[in-house]
Amino acid sequence: MKLENKCKVLILSDTTAGGASVSCKRLFDALKKHSSDMNLSMCAYDGESSQDVYIASQWQDFFSFIRYRIVCALNKREYYAQSLCSKLASRTISKVVRKSQLDVINIHNIHSVTDFSLLEALPKQMPIVWTLHDMWALTGYCCYSNSCQKYMNGCRGECPEAGNWGAIFRPVEKEWQHRQMFFNSNLSRITFVTPSKWLHSCVKMRLPEAKILTVPYSLDLSVFNNYLSRQKAREALGLSPSKKTILFGADAVSDKRKGIDLLINAVEMFDDELRSEFQIVGFGTNKGNIGLPADFIRRGVIRDEQLLNLYYRAADVYVLPTRADNLPNTLIEATAAGTPSVAFDVGGCSEVIENGSTGYLANAEDTGVLADCIMRVLAQDDLSAEKMSIACRHRAEALYSPELQASRYNNIIRDLF
Numbered sequence: 001m002k003l004e005n006k007c008k009v010l011i012l013s014d015t016t017a018g019g020a021s022v023s024c025k026r027l028f029d030a031l032k033k034h035s036s037d038m039n040l041s042m043c044a045y046d047g048e049s050s051q052d053v054y055i056a057s058q059w060q061d062f063f064s065f066i067r068y069r070i071v072c073a074l075n076k077r078e079y080y081a082q083s084l085c086s087k088l089a090s091r092t093i094s095k096v097v098r099k100s101q102l103d104v105i106n107i108h109n110i111h112s113v114t115d116f117s118l119l120e121a122l123p124k125q126m127p128i129v130w131t132l133h134d135m136w137a138l139t140g141y142c143c144y145s146n147s148c149q150k151y152m153n154g155c156r157g158e159c160p161e162a163g164n165w166g167a168i169f170r171p172v173e174k175e176w177q178h179r180q181m182f183f184n185s186n187l188s189r190i191t192f193v194t195p196s197k198w199l200h201s202c203v204k205m206r207l208p209e210a211k212i213l214t215v216p217y218s219l220d221l222s223v224f225n226n227y228l229s230r231q232k233a234r235e236a237l238g239l240s241p242s243k244k245t246i247l248f249g250a251d252a253v254s255d256k257r258k259g260i261d262l263l264i265n266a267v268e269m270f271d272d273e274l275r276s277e278f279q280i281v282g283f284g285t286n287k288g289n290i291g292l293p294a295d296f297i298r299r300g301v302i303r304d305e306q307l308l309n310l311y312y313r314a315a316d317v318y319v320l321p322t323r324a325d326n327l328p329n330t331l332i333e334a335t336a337a338g339t340p341s342v343a344f345d346v347g348g349c350s351e352v353i354e355n356g357s358t359g360y361l362a363n364a365e366d367t368g369v370l371a372d373c374i375m376r377v378l379a380q381d382d383l384s385a386e387k388m389s390i391a392c393r394h395r396a397e398a399l400y401s402p403e404l405q406a407s408r409y410n411n412i413i414r415d416l417f
Contacts, residue, residue: 006039007413008103010096013043014089015112018251019329020133023195023217024108027131027409030218030402035410043096090114094121104129104413111136111143116179119186127416128186129409131193134326138206140176141168144257144324144347151176152205183207191412195327196348213412216351217327218405219336219396224309226338226393233314239297244278244378247315247339249302249330250322253284259321259344259365260290266321266371267293278378283311312337316385317359317377321370325349336396338389342373358392 011031013024028042093114097105106129110118122128134143140155142148142165150156155176162168170178183190192212194200200214234241246267250258260282267280281297292298302308312318318334320343327348334341335352341359343349344366353359360373380388 006037007417008039008101009041009106009413010100010102010104011040011042011106011108012093012097012110013108014093014110014114014118017112018109020109022329023133024131026218026220026402027106027405029220030406031409034403034406037410038413041100043093090118090121093118097122097126102126104416106131106409109133109136116175116182119182125189128190129193129412129416130190131195132199132203132326133195135199135202137179138202140172140174140179141165146324183210191416193409193412196351198348198351199326213408215405215408215412216399217329217332218400218402219329219332220305221336221397221401223305224312224333224336224396226313226336226389228310228313230314230316233310237310237314239281239314240279245315245317246278246280246374246378247282247311247318247334248280248320249283249311249318250320251284251301253282253286254290257323257325259323260292262321262323262344262365262367262370263319264293265367266374269368269371270375278316281311281315283308308333309337312339315339317342317374319343319370319374320349321367322346322349323365327351332396332400335392336400338393340377340385340388340392342370342377344370354391354395358388358395 009031011024011028013021015021025042028040031038031040104127105122107119108131110116119128130137135145135151136143139145139151141159142151142161145151145161148160150159155172157173159168159172162172187207187210190210192203192207192210194203194212194214195217197214200212203210203212228236230245231241234245239245248260248263250260252258253260267275275295279297280293280295281299282292283299283302285301286292286298299311302311312334315334316339318330318339318341320328320330320341322328322343323346325347328343331341331343331349331352335358341353343353343359343361344364345361346364350361353361355361360376362369362373377385377388
C-alpha cells in the first residue's frame with residue numbers, strides 16, 4: 001500500500017505521569033519538528049485534561065467522563081473497580097482511533113488507566129508501532145520480572161512479583177495466555193520499538209518471530225546542557241557552592257524499584273568527616289513517606305526542565321541505584337548536562353553509562369561497590385572531572401538528539417507501506 005498524502009499517525013499513551021509519558025511527549029515533539037511527511041496527533045488519557053497533553057480530537061464525551069470519574073471514586077474503596085475503569089477508558093480511546101481515520105497508531109504505555117482490552121478494540125488491519133517502556137506487554141502481570149524468567153513460556157505457577165505491580169484481576173497464567181492469543185493473531189502487524197538493547201533482548205526471547213527495532217529516547221539538547229558552571233548552578237539553587245554534590249532523583253522516590261534505600265546504605269558507609277564534605281540533593285515525590293537521613297536535601301517534584309537541568313549542573317555526580325529499568329530518562333538527562341552518573345549494571349543503564357568514561361557501573365544491589373563508584377567520581381581532580389563531563393556531553397549529542405530519533409521513527413513508519 002502506498003500513501004498519497006501525509007501519513008496520519010496517532011501517538012497514544014494512557015497516562016500523563018511518569019517517565020514513559022515524558023518520553024512519549026518528547027518523541028511527539030521530535031516528530032512534530034523534524035518530520036514533514038507525517039500528520040501527527042497525540043492522545044493521552046488520565047481522566048482529566050492537561051495543558052501538557054495534545055488531544056487527538058473531542059473524544060472525551062460527557063457521559064464517558066462521568067462514568068470514569070465515578071469508577072475512580074469507587075476505586076478508592078474497592079480494588080475491582082479498576083478493572084471496570086480500564087475497560088471504560090479502553091472503549092473511549094478506541095473511539096478516538098476509529099474516528100481519526102489513522103494510517104498508523106504508535107502505542108506507548110497502556111497499563112496505567114487502560115489494559116490489553118484496548119488493543120483488542122483497535123481496527124483489525126491497522127499497523128501498530130508499539131514503543132515499549134517496560135516488560136508489561138511480555139508478561140502476565142509485572143512491569144519488570146527481575147530474576148523471574150517465567151514470562152518466556154507461560155508465567156506458570158506462583159508469581160514471585162505478585163502484589164508488587166498492583167491488584168491481579170485474572171490469574172497471571174491466564175492473563176499471559178490471553179495476551180499470547182492476541183499476539184498469535186496480530187504479531188504480523190506489530191512493530192515493536194525498544195529504547196534499549198536490553199529490552200530488545202527481552203522481546204526477542206518472549207516473541208522470537210516479532211519485528212523489533214531499537215531506538216533510544218531523545219531530549220532537547222538545548223534545554224539539557226552543560227553551559228553553566230557547577231558553582232554558579234549551586235549558588236542559583238541556594239546550595240553550598242563549595243561542597244561536592246550528589247544528586248538523586250526519580251518520579252517517585254518512594255518506589256522501591258528506584259533504590260533510595262540502597263543509596264542510603266551506600267552513603268552510610270562514609271565516615272562523618274567525609275560525609276561533611278558533600279551534600280546530597282534529591283528530587284521526586286515521596287508518597288510512601290520513606291524516612292530519609294536528616295542531611296538529605298529534598299526538593300520535591302521538578303516539572304520545569306530548565307530548572308531540572310540546573311540541578312544536574314549543580315551535581316558532581318548523579319546516582320540512580322535502580323533495581324530494574326529500561327533506559328532511564330534521568331541518566332540521559334544527567335549525561336546531556338555533562339554530569340557523570342553512577343548506577344547498577346541492570347537493564348539499559350550500561351547503554352547510557354560508558355563505564356569509566358561517563359560514569360561508573362556497580363554490580364546489581366552491591367551497595368559497597370556503589371559507594372566506591374560514587375567516591376571515584378567525587379575524588380577526581382579538576383582536569384579528570386572536566387574530561388568526564390565533556391565525554392558525557394559528547395555521548396548525549398551522539399545518541400539522544402531529537403533529530404536522530406525522529407529520523408529513525410520516520411524510517412520505521414515509512415517501511416510499513
